[in-house]
Amino acid sequence: MHPGRILIADDNKSVLTSLELLLEGEFERVETISDPNKIITVLDKHSIDLVILDMNFSVGVNTGNEGLFWLQRIHETVPELPVIMLTAYGDIDLAVKSLKNGAADFVLKPWDNEQLINKIHTTLQESRLKSPTKSVRSAHGPAMIIGRSPAMMKLIKTVTKVAKTDANILVYGENGTGKEMLAREIHRLSLRSPHEMYQIDMGAISESLFESELFGHEKGAFTDAHEKRVGKFEAANGSTLFLDEIGNLSLGLQAKLLVALQNREIMRLGSNKKIPINIRLIAATNRNLQEMVRQSQFREDLFYRINTIQIEIPPLRHRKEDIALFANHFLKKYADLYKRPGLTLHPQALQKLESHPWPGNIRELQYAIEKAVILTEKSVIRASELSLHVGRTHSFDKVTNLEEVERQAILAAISQNEGNLTATAEQLGVSRQTLYNKIKRFNL
Incomplete structure (x- = not known):
C-alpha cells in the first residue's frame, strides 16, 4: 500500500463506491463525500494529500463551473493541495480551463483504472517534490460556514474575488444574518490573514469612549486614564478592522472616523504624535446608509470612503436551503458542548425549521438548536421539542421566567421593524444603548 x-x-x-473500492487497497486512506459543501470541513479536520473533484454536482448542469468554484475554494484553504478533476463530458476547453485554474490533472468518465492510479x-x-514538508491545513484557519443557497454561492464568489485586495467593504444585512462571520471569512482569505482581525461594535460604544477605543490614549489623558492604551486602529495596523453597526454613529463621530481614514493616521488622546495606520476596513450595518445620506443622517464623504465594495447578505428566510446546513452545524456544536453524542434531528423537526420565518436569522436558529439540545431527553430532537418564536400570535402561557418574555419581545420588535434597531428601541421604550446591551445579553 502506497x-x-x-x-x-x-x-x-x-x-x-467504484473509486473507493479501486483506491482503498492502493492508498493508505480514502475519504468520499457527495456534498461539495463538506469539502472544506473535511480538509480542516483531516490531513489530505490529494483531491479527486467532480466538475458538475447539479443534475442537468455540465458547464464545469461548480467544479471550478470548488477548485478555487480548495486552493484558498490549502494552497498547495493537488486536485485531479473528474468529468463525464469530454470538453477539451473545459479541461484546459481547469488546468489554468490550478488543477493538477484531468480525467474523463468512464476512466481507465490503471491510468487513473498512475495519474494519482x-x-x-510531484506534490511531495514541490513541498516535502507541507502541511495540508491552511495557515489562514478553517473556512467559515456561510451557506449553499444560490444567493450565498454567488456572494461567496464575490468574496473570493475581493478578499485579496485592500478595497474597503461595506456589508449590509439584518441582525443575525452573519455579517461578522462574513467579515472574518473575507479576512481569512485576504493577504492580511496572518494577523488577527480586530472589531468594534459601533452601536455599543458611547460617544465619550469613541476616541479612546479607536485611537487609544496616553496615561493621564483624562480622569480615568491610569495607563496608556493602544486603540483598535493602531492594534489592527497591517490587518483588518471590522466596524459593526456603523450606521449608528453620530455625525460628530463620523467626522472623526473620516479624518482617520482619509489621513491614514491617528493620534492617541493626550498626545500630539501622529501614528501612521495601514488597515483594511470592513464595515457592516443593517440600515440603509444611502437613505440616511439623503436625510443628512450619514456623511456622504464617509459613505463613499467605506463603500468601495458593497455586499448584501440576504436574510435566512430568503435562503431556506441554508437552514439544514446551519442547523446541523449548531447541533454538532452543542451536542459536543453538552456531552450529547449521537444526537440527531428528526426529519419533521428539520421541516419545521425550514418553514419558520426566522426574524432573528442565524442567531435565532442557533439559540433554538442550543435550547433543544439542552432540553431534549432522547437521542432524536422532534418537532414538538423545538421552541420557535412565531411573531405577534405567539403565546407566552408556557414561559416560566421574565427574561424569556423580554427576549421574545425584543425578537418580535426587531422583526416588526425589519431589523431597524433605532425604531425597535423607540417601540420598546428604551434607549438605543439599552437595546444593544440587551441584544448582547440575550445573544440575539
Missing part, C-alpha cells in the same frame, strides 16, 4: 490520503468528491454515489501516483510524487 502513502497517500485521498478525498473524492462526486455527487454520484456509484462513482464514489504521479501527482502525489
Whole structure:
C-alpha cells in the first residue's frame, strides 16, 4: 500500500463506491463525500494529500463551473493541495480551463483504472517534490460556514474575488444574518490573514469612549486614564478592522472616523504624535446608509470612503436551503458542548425549521438548536421539542421566567421593524444603548 490520503468528491454515489473500492487497497486512506459543501470541513479536520473533484454536482448542469468554484475554494484553504478533476463530458476547453485554474490533472468518465492510479501516483510524487514538508491545513484557519443557497454561492464568489485586495467593504444585512462571520471569512482569505482581525461594535460604544477605543490614549489623558492604551486602529495596523453597526454613529463621530481614514493616521488622546495606520476596513450595518445620506443622517464623504465594495447578505428566510446546513452545524456544536453524542434531528423537526420565518436569522436558529439540545431527553430532537418564536400570535402561557418574555419581545420588535434597531428601541421604550446591551445579553 502506497502513502497517500485521498478525498473524492462526486455527487454520484456509484462513482464514489467504484473509486473507493479501486483506491482503498492502493492508498493508505480514502475519504468520499457527495456534498461539495463538506469539502472544506473535511480538509480542516483531516490531513489530505490529494483531491479527486467532480466538475458538475447539479443534475442537468455540465458547464464545469461548480467544479471550478470548488477548485478555487480548495486552493484558498490549502494552497498547495493537488486536485485531479473528474468529468463525464469530454470538453477539451473545459479541461484546459481547469488546468489554468490550478488543477493538477484531468480525467474523463468512464476512466481507465490503471491510468487513473498512475495519474494519482504521479501527482502525489510531484506534490511531495514541490513541498516535502507541507502541511495540508491552511495557515489562514478553517473556512467559515456561510451557506449553499444560490444567493450565498454567488456572494461567496464575490468574496473570493475581493478578499485579496485592500478595497474597503461595506456589508449590509439584518441582525443575525452573519455579517461578522462574513467579515472574518473575507479576512481569512485576504493577504492580511496572518494577523488577527480586530472589531468594534459601533452601536455599543458611547460617544465619550469613541476616541479612546479607536485611537487609544496616553496615561493621564483624562480622569480615568491610569495607563496608556493602544486603540483598535493602531492594534489592527497591517490587518483588518471590522466596524459593526456603523450606521449608528453620530455625525460628530463620523467626522472623526473620516479624518482617520482619509489621513491614514491617528493620534492617541493626550498626545500630539501622529501614528501612521495601514488597515483594511470592513464595515457592516443593517440600515440603509444611502437613505440616511439623503436625510443628512450619514456623511456622504464617509459613505463613499467605506463603500468601495458593497455586499448584501440576504436574510435566512430568503435562503431556506441554508437552514439544514446551519442547523446541523449548531447541533454538532452543542451536542459536543453538552456531552450529547449521537444526537440527531428528526426529519419533521428539520421541516419545521425550514418553514419558520426566522426574524432573528442565524442567531435565532442557533439559540433554538442550543435550547433543544439542552432540553431534549432522547437521542432524536422532534418537532414538538423545538421552541420557535412565531411573531405577534405567539403565546407566552408556557414561559416560566421574565427574561424569556423580554427576549421574545425584543425578537418580535426587531422583526416588526425589519431589523431597524433605532425604531425597535423607540417601540420598546428604551434607549438605543439599552437595546444593544440587551441584544448582547440575550445573544440575539
